Amino acid sequence: MTLLPPRLPSVLAALLACALGASAAEPSVEELYKRLNEGGDVAKQAAFQLFRRGDQDQRLRNLLRNAEGKTKPGSRLCILESLTYGALAQGDPTRPRAARELAFEALDDPEQEVARRAVRVFVNIEDEDTYSFIARRLRRLRFASLESGPGQRALGLVQALERMRNPQRATEVLARLLTERLGPQLESLVLDTLERMTAQRFRTPEQWVNWTERTRTLTLDEWRRDVAARRTTRFRNYEDAAEDWFKALLAAVANDHEQLLDTLRRGLEQTTILSVRKRAVLELARLGRVEGGAEGPLRERAVALLRSQLPKPEEAAVSFDEIQSLVIQKLGSTGDPALLEEIARFLDARSSRLRAAAARALGALKAPAAADPLLAELLQERTAQDRDLSVVGELVEALGRIGRSRTLAGERVSSTLVAIAREAQAAGSDDPHPSLVVTRTAEALGRLSYADESDLDEAVGFLTELAEAADPKIRFAAATALGSLQHPNCFKVLASRLGREPELYVRRAVLDAVGLQAVLVPEVANEAISLLAPYLFDLSDTGGMRRRSFDALRRLTRNGADLPLLDRLVRAVLQNRERASALAVLLPFLRELPEPDSLGEEASAADRERLLGLIELRGWALLPQEPRAALADFEAVLAGRGENATGLAAAPLYLGKGRAKLALELPAEAFAFARAAIEAAGEEPPERLLVDSWTLALDAVEASSKMQPGKAEELFAQLGPLAEGLPESLRERYRALDEEFKKAKASK
Incomplete structure (x- = not known):
């Protein structure tokens, strides 16, 4: 059997210690704890020095437990990151043991990123002592409920085993654990993990133990090849089963509704191949749509089948269920407002991913009444000690999709979104990925319809700030949002940003937004044309700016139907430019001109003369390549002007x-x-x-x-x-x- 990977060489360990700031004159302990709260590299260095001392383990354990709720997620992440380097960088054999004990305390952290980092500590310091530690702790936790803190720790330890570099040794630990009397939740978790790691399924713990004994003599490479071959065969069987099911589904679609529903029901009951169940859910959701779905009883039965996959209110999910999450989302895509309450109850689910799925579903539902439960859950997540930023982001996006600046109860949605985004900005590195909330907020503010001018003023003011943010993703979202709002300041901000934006993809978004503003706010159309027209001469179309400018100007001139704006575009392009190249740029716009007879009797003499002037210009643009078409244009202008020609x-x-x-x-x-x-x-x-x-x-x-x-x-x-x-x-x-x-x- 292959030995475990050796520890880092002592020279490399010493270099790690130096890189993390080991110095001759170290600051005091209290100074180090103060630095730990500052975040960034300073906090990482302080955490490493505190762990290296060896006399601060209990205090670090208290910080990781976060019993008083005062330790920032960023500080806990720094402590966990220091454990790997601290355990490997010193010759003291007590440090790896202390690292395992401290990481164990963080496995049930409510912040998912912190819990994941704790799992990585076990993977990074993998050795025989680590396997022994995990085995002992799992035996102690064998009856824990996975929703509890101890159960979350057990879950983290199993996840660590699944990620170890020596899966052969990890499966031995799990198989031995099955010989103990386990709680049903942990037993199910261990069996599922073994199945994923080995691509096989046994009925009894004894069979798993016997298999590990038989494979003990294999080298690690031989063990991996054996599993890989079995996994390939299993995937092929999965694919064959999925193909057979899809054939049955297609046959059912062509026959009666009963056969279709029965096939979909059997698809939902398929437990071996996840893709089959997903396809059944998607097909039922398509049938269940209020608009474009099935009609009458078939639609109702399709929705009922979807609802049958939801957990009952009194049942707490053992762990996140991907199918349940998909069903929740797809119930929202049906557009049926009668499902609002059933979807909204999952906003209180223990699983953060189920709460996120419920938020996405309510956003897809787009029912005005959905804004109230979404805003209530957002306020609750805002103040929760174990808040999940991914859920906050989904709630913000859902409120944006509903598109109301105030709820039916009169609560100010836009003000709440701005406040939460400002809090995320202020948190900085203390919260993982705070830009997610800020970006989603900017997108949502651009989608809302504002019934009150003060709400719109506040939103535009905040988006103006975001347009200058350091993060290009935030600037992109802010530019897109500003382009969709009707406010006098939006165009000014975008026009100012267009020439200064360094990131190409953000600059494209700003250009698109300028074009949208010109359509939404006619007063700025002329200025927008002056901004967009120069990009038409970038024939190489660097970064797609020319194409975007062209599309924006076509929308603005309504494909040539808005003669005054098209005339303004012509003058902007011709100004101070070589005539032949300017006409080549203008030709795509001029090709879409209406015929003079199509203007109708209500058209003014000025509009008729403007159209004839543009047709004459088109004739000159066509002349080099299409002289016959140019001749027709000149003749049409002479005929249109009649005695005036x-x-x-x-x-x-x-x-x-x-x-x-x-x-x-x-x-x-x-x-x-x-x-x-x-x-x-x-x-x-x-x-x-x-x-x-x-x-x-x-x-x-x-x-x-x-x-x-x-x-x-x-x-x-x-x-x-x-x-x-x-x-x-x-x-x-x-x-x-x-x-x-x-x-x-x-x-x-």
């Missing part, structure tokens, strides 16, 4: 049509539109328009010379009477063409 107003449209014709290889028609643009521009045309029109005319002549040389000379002759208005920048090109045509004529 004359003179200088018509010249750009003629120019656009000419460019489209040239792209379609119709140079003669392109020349005609170029000449029309020159003539329409009048005697004092804008310089840019004049240059573009003449450039088009000369381009058309050159294109024609390649296709129809005789026609090109005719077209060029038509420019003679207009040459006086030729721009200076094009005169050299005009003279070169003139010389070319003269030479061609002379050669003939």
Whole structure:
């Protein structure tokens, strides 16, 4: 049989001691206890020094017991962490024994993280003495109820055995324990643990002992390979059974309701494969939905089957039951308010995970009346000595999903949430994972509907603080919440944060929130466009900011239906940017423009002209790649403006049509539109328009010379009477063409 892993070498142990702050001049004992309450590395170092002394074990034991309720969870965690290093770093053989005794005191700690840390102490200092200690203590606790403190200690010791590095030795301890007369709860726990560790099941304790005797001669590696092979076979059998059950379920769905319910009932009774029971619960929950579920008696019977899996009020669960938790949650997903009271009673369950499941279920129920029991339980958890932050977080989230800033009884939900989050912030490292409560609070505040302005002001003020928090997860939640609230300060906070946020995923959330604010608060729409538009030019789409900006602006302009805002977007994009690249960015928005005829008679003349202007701009954006579509846009604008499409107003449209014709290889028609643009521009045309029109005319002549040389000379002759208005920048090109045509004529 393989020996247990040796202890750390003495050199490494000495290094551990130095790392934890062993120094020549140590502070006084009282100074060390004072540091222990400060938290962080200082507290860890103090705990190590106190344990190393050897004369403070009783006082440390009292702190771990927390009899007076004054020891912070963080301090208890530091003491437990010091036990591993203290036991391994010294040559004193009494220290490992003291470490085991002290860790044993914390196994029933109401704070789950502390209890888990106590279990890890036994795993970390694993040796033969540790196995002997656990065996002795389990024999003393063999009749303890698992809901009691001694029972929780027994549970922790069994969990430690399950996690040991030498499962072969650990199973020997558990198998020997079964030969004692045990209480039913501990016996069930030990049998379940042995089954998980060895992937097999025996009916009697004697069979377990005989098996351990037979496998004693195996090396640890051989023992593990034997268990692994058995586990693989067992999983394969599980999968086969699950597959058979699912086939039966599918067949039942296609037949009558009685067969369906009977199959689901048998699925709930399946004790070997957890996934089968879960699937049955999920299917019953689907049938039991008020909206989208089954109808009439089938829905009622499906809900009744779910309810049959709940423990009776007078029955205390031996330990957490995953199926019961799932059933509680799925009863909430049915949306049936008649189940409110039945779900709410589990808010008082001993198991924190069952309480969390009840909170999630009530949140999914979304019944206004559910806010009252949730808030009452939240206040109770807030002041409880053994409060569980995961439950607090679930209660906060559930209140957010219900979405009322006040309960039916008038209690202020939002104020309570803010107060609890502030307490979690103040606790800092004294509570495990305090950011969970703060993050859930921010999310909930963003979901509430506020009937009172003072409640909204308080919520926005707190979210404004969170937007500057050090934790990016909190900033993310705060930004998302601010984006969903209608308050004048929300947009200001988000706009200020957008350019300063260092974390990419938080910056994306801020950008999304800015877009939502522009929809919720029309007064900030123009400013939001100015903030979002620059991201459209990030063609590499770094971190997805361009896509998010695009989606936000599409929502804001209602896919092109809000012409004033789309016009504002166009002006923001075109401002101080190269026209071709700006038009390429705008094209996806412009493609969604409505047809001019779709505006209806009630549309104002200004709206019609705005639409025509945007269609004209779309024509220029389409021109490089889709000249035929661009030509149609220019023609639609000319038709829409009717008599107003004359003179200088018509010249750009003629120019656009000419460019489209040239792209379609119709140079003669392109020349005609170029000449029309020159003539329409009048005697004092804008310089840019004049240059573009003449450039088009000369381009058309050159294109024609390649296709129809005789026609090109005719077209060029038509420019003679207009040459006086030729721009200076094009005169050299005009003279070169003139010389070319003269030479061609002379050669003939």
